Amino acid sequence: MDAIFTSFEMLGTTLIVPMAILGMIWGIFGGALPGISPSITMALLLPFTYTMDPISALVLLTSTYVGAEYGGSIPAILIRTPGTNASAATMIDGYEMKKKGKAGEALGISLQASSIGNFIGIFCVILLTGPLSQLALAFRPTTYFALGILGLSVIVSVSEGTLFKGLLAALIGLIIATIGTDPVTGVGRFTYGNADLLTGVPIILVMVGLFAVGEILEQIATRSDGSVVTDRVTRLKWPTWAIQKKTAKANFIGSAIGVFCGIMPGAGGTVASFMAYAEARRFSRTPQEFGKGSTEGVAAPEAANNADAGVGLIPLLSFGIPASNSTAVLLGGFLIHGLIPGPVLFSKDPTLLYGMFSGLLVASLALIPAAFLTLSASIWLVNRPKPYLMAFIGALVFSGAYSINNSVFDLGLVLAAGVLGFGMRFFGMPMLPTILGLVLGYMIEANYRRSLVISGGDNSIFLEDPIAVAFLGFAALFLVGSIIREVRDRKKKNRDMGVAA
Amino acid sequence: MDRDLISGLIGFALALVYLFAAADIPTSALGDSVGAAGFPHMLGYTMAAVSALFVAYRLWMLRAGAPRAVPSDDVFAQPARAFASAAGTVAICALFILIFEPLGYLPAIALLILGLCLYQGVRLDLRLVAIAVGGSFALWLLFAQLLAVRMPAGIFGELI
Structure with missing residues (x-):
């Protein structure tokens, strides 16, 4: 409790408030740009956070995360192009409202629903992160090894594409993590005499390369459809009392589903928003309006994806395992400052995390005025020609990458990671397992070997730790479940094809 | 050609290159039972096995008349x-x-x-x-x- 009060005191003595507002605005702009996901928006900020104090850096990143989830709804409503994947469900009725000349109302409903979802999500994070992280105090090297394997298995199982692709993507990340000095003996591995590689491949540079440079390469290879916002007089309108009453149930349903999906590993905001849309229609008094400009159809998915974004922080803050691309980038923000999220951080420096929570609350409050003030700028940004935008993002990425170590070698690493990201997009491979493999590689190897040092090389030590056994059992269950699901889907597909023929 | 098949083949080739490179990792006098090269070897063999299984799976699927794997994204x-x-x-x-x-x-x-x-x-x-x-x-x-x-x-x- 003291930590919570301390964190509120910090609002006046640290840069939490300006960073929350800045992050929120940057997030809205990033989310509003189609093709620029919240994770890319956050990754672009990572180099700037090096020189900041940890709380300011973390508040900036998490506020960006929250802002981007709302920002995605702007182009979804105005030009029928979702700024983020999670805002695709908002597009269905949001754009229909826009066609009826109600774009301002749709944006207002989206804003209110986002705020409600945000607050509920953050409330859950504050409530659950502490107790969950206490569980991890009982962890030993064997448990951490098993936790790493479980984290990877979960993400591999729920990632897009087949299980094979998820596994290959995770292995790529684990392989990159082996570059550098060996964690136990200090022997250099795969460095080939290059001093820049002795400390390993910086996770931040790989993230920026995979997400941002990979996106630039893909976007430049794509022809733009040239959609622009023609309605320049759009003004955001806060929903009237009647609309607020009508959308209250949809907001509640959306937030509840967002919380549920946020807790479920890998479900993500996109699943949450479409589930919320379907459930809101099922429980609506006017389901016939869905798809034709329903206010509830805008509210439910927005509340869901914002609640999901907040709750998605729980696995990262409790156990140090990111459950999405955005939280993986946030983990990068922690690592930059030598912080490892999890129980140790919680007991050692709780004010840091509570400072982050209060920053999130400030950001959620700031969302409402920021959305009103930035709408014109967002529309201007959405209308910028893609070539200029991509060129500037490229310049920003390389400037940011250089600023970390003042090293040209880092620029090469970022470009190489971008090429890898482009290749993975081409082959339809998920990127989160790669990032997670890279992040967890050290933890898995170091704890595996530490365990064996303790046991004198006896692998049965993993069976003597009940939590580790449970984690490894769950990991196996996830993988087996994923195989069963794939086989079932394949059979269903074959059956459908047979019927169609 | 089937993109999944190609990605499996590339994965296999990468695994071989990685294993080849891992063979050069020096042994430390302070080494534990796994050694500096132990984990890379595990990863290399796992990647080779997963890639080989993926290739076999795709070949089997293609023989069974499954459509070629193409990305859902129009971009490519x-x-x-x-x-x-x-x-x-x-x-x-x-x-x-x-x-x-x-x-x-x-x-x-x-x-x-x-x-x-x-x-x-x-x-x-x-x-x-x-x-x-x-x-x-x-x-x-x-x-x-x-x-x-x-x-x-x-x-x-x-x-x-």
Whole structure:
């Protein structure tokens, strides 16, 4: 409790408030740009956070995360192009409202629903992160090894594409993590005499390369459809009392589903928003309006994806395992400052995390005025020609990458990671397992070997730790479940094809 | 050709290269029972096995009449065009990296913006040049002045 009060005191003595507002605005702009996901928006900020104090850096990143989830709804409503994947469900009725000349109302409903979802999500994070992280105090090297394997298995199982692709993507990340000095003996591995590689491949540079440079390469290879916002007089309108009453149930349903999906590993905001849309229609008094400009159809998915974004922080803050691309980038923000999220951080420096929570609350409050003030700028940004935008993002990425170590070698690493990201997009491979493999590689190897040092090389030590056994059992269950699901889907597909023929 | 099959084959080739490279990892006198090369070997063999299984699975699926794997994204509907376009962008970025320190931050970034815009079909005119120079100056203000990052002065900086 003291930590919570301390964190509120910090609002006046640290840069939490300006960073929350800045992050929120940057997030809205990033989310509003189609093709620029919240994770890319956050990754672009990572180099700037090096020189900041940890709380300011973390508040900036998490506020960006929250802002981007709302920002995605702007182009979804105005030009029928979702700024983020999670805002695709908002597009269905949001754009229909826009066609009826109600774009301002749709944006207002989206804003209110986002705020409600945000607050509920953050409330859950504050409530659950502490107790969950206490569980991890009982962890030993064997448990951490098993936790790493479980984290990877979960993400591999729920990632897009087949299980094979998820596994290959995770292995790529684990392989990159082996570059550098060996964690136990200090022997250099795969460095080939290059001093820049002795400390390993910086996770931040790989993230920026995979997400941002990979996106630039893909976007430049794509022809733009040239959609622009023609309605320049759009003004955001806060929903009237009647609309607020009508959308209250949809907001509640959306937030509840967002919380549920946020807790479920890998479900993500996109699943949450479409589930919320379907459930809101099922429980609506006017389901016939869905798809034709329903206010509830805008509210439910927005509340869901914002609640999901907040709750998605729980696995990262409790156990140090990111459950999405955005939280993986946030983990990068922690690592930059030598912080490892999890129980140790919680007991050692709780004010840091509570400072982050209060920053999130400030950001959620700031969302409402920021959305009103930035709408014109967002529309201007959405209308910028893609070539200029991509060129500037490229310049920003390389400037940011250089600023970390003042090293040209880092620029090469970022470009190489971008090429890898482009290749993975081409082959339809998920990127989160790669990032997670890279992040967890050290933890898995170091704890595996530490365990064996303790046991004198006896692998049965993993069976003597009940939590580790449970984690490894769950990991196996996830993988087996994923195989069963794939086989079932394949059979269903074959059956459908047979019927169609 | 089936893209899943190709990704499996590439994965297998990568695993072999990785295992080959892992064979050169020196042994430390302080080594534990696993050793510095132990984990890379495990990863290499696992990757080879997963890739081989993936290739076998795809071949079996194709024989059973499954459609070829194509990305759901339209972006890569014309792979040759997409790869050629990406290769051009990579070449521009690689050139930028080469000239970054010798030429200095301001001109190198301006040239990067100019090059990427021209490559995407923007017409070369005064407006584009002004955007590239102005953008480069804005980023220099942000990084070199506001964030105090020491950016390379390059040949022009030395002349001044």
